[in-house]
Amino acid sequence: MSLTPVHIEFIATGALWTVGLSAIAFVGGSILGFALALARISPVPFVRRCAGTYIQIVQGTPLLVTLFLFYFGLAVVGFDSLPAIVAAGLGLVIYSSAFLAEIWRGCLESVPKTQWEAAECLALTRWQRMVRVILPQAMRIATAPTVGFLVQIVKNTSLASVVGFVELAQAGKLVNNTIFEPFTVFIVVAAFYFVICYPLSAWSRSLERKLNAGRR
Amino acid sequence: MPAVVSLSNVHKSFGALQVLKGVSFDVAAGEVVAVIGASGSGKSTALRCINALETIDSGEIVVCGHKVHDPELDRRALRRDVGIVFQSYNLFPHLTVAQNIMLAPTCVKDMGKAEARRLAEEVLAKVGLAEKADNYPEQLSGGQQQRVAIARSLAMQPKLMLFDEVTSALDPQLTGEVLRVMEDLARGGMSMILVTHEMAFARKVASKVIFMHQGKVWETGPGAMLANPQTKELAEFLSNDL
Ligand SMILES: Nc1ncnc2c1ncn2[C@@H]1O[C@H](COP(=O)(O)OP(=O)(O)OP(=O)(O)O)[C@@H](O)[C@H]1O
Ligand SMILES: [Mg+2]
Numbered sequence: 001m002s003l004t005p006v007h008i009e010f011i012a013t014g015a016l017w018t019v020g021l022s023a024i025a026f027v028g029g030s031i032l033g034f035a036l037a038l039a040r041i042s043p044v045p046f047v048r049r050c051a052g053t054y055i056q057i058v059q060g061t062p063l064l065v066t067l068f069l070f071y072f073g074l075a076v077v078g079f080d081s082l083p084a085i086v087a088a089g090l091g092l093v094i095y096s097s098a099f100l101a102e103i104w105r106g107c108l109e110s111v112p113k114t115q116w117e118a119a120e121c122l123a124l125t126r127w128q129r130m131v132r133v134i135l136p137q138a139m140r141i142a143t144a145p146t147v148g149f150l151v152q153i154v155k156n157t158s159l160a161s162v163v164g165f166v167e168l169a170q171a172g173k174l175v176n177n178t179i180f181e182p183f184t185v186f187i188v189v190a191a192f193y194f195v196i197c198y199p200l201s202a203w204s205r206s207l208e209r210k211l212n213a214g215r216r
Numbered sequence: 217m218p219a220v221v222s223l224s225n226v227h228k229s230f231g232a233l234q235v236l237k238g239v240s241f242d243v244a245a246g247e248v249v250a251v252i253g254a255s256g257s258g259k260s261t262a263l264r265c266i267n268a269l270e271t272i273d274s275g276e277i278v279v280c281g282h283k284v285h286d287p288e289l290d291r292r293a294l295r296r297d298v299g300i301v302f303q304s305y306n307l308f309p310h311l312t313v314a315q316n317i318m319l320a321p322t323c324v325k326d327m328g329k330a331e332a333r334r335l336a337e338e339v340l341a342k343v344g345l346a347e348k349a350d351n352y353p354e355q356l357s358g359g360q361q362q363r364v365a366i367a368r369s370l371a372m373q374p375k376l377m378l379f380d381e382v383t384s385a386l387d388p389q390l391t392g393e394v395l396r397v398m399e400d401l402a403r404g405g406m407s408m409i410l411v412t413h414e415m416a417f418a419r420k421v422a423s424k425v426i427f428m429h430q431g432k433v434w435e436t437g438p439g440a441m442l443a444n445p446q447t448k449e450l451a452e453f454l455s456n457d458l
Contacts, residue, residue, distance in 0.1 A: 118306035121267060122320035122372065123295035132319060136310045 003184050007175045011185075014171025015192040017085075021157045021167060022196075024089040026150055029096025036101035038130075041108055051101070058098035063159055067091040071163040088160035096153055103149060107142040108134060140211045147204035151197045168192055219278070220245050220376050220407040221266060226275035228261055235261045237431040238275070243376070243409060243424075248402045250418035250439075251411045253428035254453055259411040262428070263378050266409070267300050280375050296324065299369030300378040303385050305361045307353040307368070313340065314349040317368045324372070332371075339367040343397045359390030363397055370401075377401065379410040415442055415454070427453065 039051035058066070071087040111134050119129040161170035172189035176182050221243040228236040235258045243249050251259050264270045266277060268284050268291050277284035280297040308316050317336035321327040327335070340346050343363040345356075353361050362382055369377060379398065383391040395417050402408055402421050412418055418425055419439040427435040427450045435441065435450045445451040 114302065114304060114306045115308065117269060118302070118308070120291075121269070121295055121298075121300045122368070123292045123324045124320065125292065125323075128323045132323065133308055137308075140310070 002179060003175075003181060003188065007179065007185075008188065010175055011168065011171045011188055011192060014166055014168040015196065017166065017171075018154065018157050018168040018192075019196060021085065021088060021092065021160060021165070022150070022154045024085075025092035025096045025153050025157070028089070028093035029100050029153070032093060032097035033100030033104065036097060037104035037108060040101060040105040055098045055101055058094055059102070063091070063095050063156055064162060066095055067159060067163050070094075084160070084163050084165040087163050088157075088165045091163075092153065092157065092160070095156070096149075099149055099152075100146070103145050104138070104142055107138040107145075110141055111137045140208075143204055143208050143211065147200050147207075150200055154196055154200070155193065218245065219243060220247070220280055221409065222276075222278045223262070223266070224276045226262070226265060226277060227273045228258075228265060228270060229273055235431055236265070236272070239428075239431070239433055240275075241426055241433055241436065243407055245407055246405045247423045248406075248408045248410070248421055249424045249426060250422035251409060251426045251428060252413070252415070252418060252453070253434075254456075257428040258431045259428055260380050263300070263380050263409065263411055267298050267378060268294055292324070296372060297375045298378060299372060299374035299376070301362070301365050301369055301380070301382050303381045305353070305358070305365045305385075307361055307365055309353055312350050312352055313345070313356070313364050316353070316364060317371045320368070320372050335371055336367075339370045340364070342370065342400070343367045344393070357390060358386045359393045362386065362394050366394075366397055366401075376407045376409070379408065379412070381411050381413060383412070383414060418442065429453070 036051045036055065039047050040055070042048050042051075061069075067088060070091040071082070071084070074082050074087060074090075115133055115137065116129055119133040124132065157167050158169035160167055161173070166174065168189060172185050176185040179185070219242040223242075224240045226236050226239040227234070239258070239262055241249070251262065253259050261270060265272050266279055266284065268289060272285055275285065279294060282294040282297065283289060284294065307313075308319070311319065314333060314336045317339060318327075318329070318332040321332045321335055322329065337346060337349060340349055343366055345360060345363055345367070348356060348360060348364070353364065356364065366377075366382075382398075383394050386394065391414070395414065398408070398410065399417075399421050410418075410422075419442050422439050425437060425439055425441055426433055427441075427447075429435075429449045435445065435447050437446075441450075442454060445454060
């Protein structure tokens with residue numbers, strides 16, 4: 001047996017799920033991660049500590065284990081017939097949030113303190129200082145590592161297969177189980193990953209160029 | 217005339233290090249006060265306390281009617297009245313010169329974009345940089361950046377301007393252009409406190425010179441006191457400095 005258009009279509013559907021799951025992980029992880037990054041630089045020590053603890057726990061747990069915890073853990077507490085995408089999505093959101101929070105905290109902190117001070121001396125509120133002065137500078141620094149991490153997320157969605165989610169890698173495996181042509185199948189799978197990840201990197205480069213426009 | 221700034225018996229420590237040990241002085245409206253003293257004598261700290269960038273341990277500071285020592289101080293109200301310029305300019309690198317200047321008036325005073333732009337052009341003209349409005353800070357020389365920083369403060373129409381060694385990072389040939397702007401301001405009646413190492417400038421522009429030594433106001437007098445020091449510490453400082 002060889003690879004037929006039906007198989008390709010099946011793999012393509014898996015690729016779509018990979019994109020969808022990545023999007024969920026990135027959007028959810030960004031919202032949560034941004035809040036966490038802000039909490040990490042909060043003037044209130046208690047808030048800083050809470051966010052720090054959360055991040056350490058999540059970063060110290062392998063993604064595989066996080067996914068299992070959500071899949072089986074949610075079943076234990078009564079969410080029995082949870083679709084795989086919910087468990088996988090939740091696990092990846094939690095995972096992304098911790099890493100994005102740390103990336104962004106670093107970017108926020110790399111803006112010199114004197115910038116905060118100069119903005120403060122102009123009577124800007126803390127929020128205005130953040131939004132008008134610090135964030136634009138931090139974002140410029142954050143673009144490359146953020147998209148780099150987004151590529152990591154895309155690749156890590158392959159772990160979602162452990163909770164029964166058929167994404168790109170799992171789709172490849174299933175196809176291979178029927179036609180036993182691992183090399184061909186996984187070349188196709190790799191090509192799909194490339195098609196997803198390459199535009200991200202290109203986008204990062206163009207974004208960086210745009211943010212730096214007029215400054216060179 | 218009521219004092220614009222009044223410090224009485226201000227103490228400030230960083231951990232075990234006592235930096236200000238009972239500093240008192242007044243600045244009257246329209247007065248230009250030059251603060252001089254050796255490195256580490258507490259000049260910058262005093263300036264930062266006046267603007268509530270540091271909280272003091274004891275004593276009182278009243279600035280334009282704001283009780284700066286009061287824990288209930290409305291910092292934003294204080295900062296609307298007080299402009300400060302730092303040695304390192306601290307312009308916002310992601311904004312053009314005009315945007316740097318327009319930021320506070322639009323954010324803090326709810327000024328419209330067009331009006332803020334006119335205001336930016338006006339203060340830029342005052343510091344001789346009208347043609348640089350749409351440049352980014354990194355495209356300017358140090359002296360030009362510092363003049364933009366002054367313009368940015370002026371756009372908030374402060375009642376008091378603080379300058380902390382604003383020419384120390386500049387080449388000698390760029391120092392003059394910044395000092396000229398400050399001199400114009402002084403002549404225009406702005407109340408100013410300037411920490412400076414430029415003795416000739418202090419003598420020429422300042423109505424009062426404060427010599428700080430080891431966290432205290434050691435000697436105060438008119439600019440002429442620099443030619444005729446009363447304490448041996450000031451004499452020593454002046455002889456080292458020249
Ligand atoms: N945030 C801080 N934390 C700890 N120590 C500080 C801090 N700021 C200033 N100091 C110390 O306080 C002392 C006085 O500092 P300050 O900057 O006021 O001196 P200065 O008179 O402005 O000196 P210079 O002429 O070098 O600028 C110095 O010994 C300095 O190390
Ligand atoms: Mg200093």
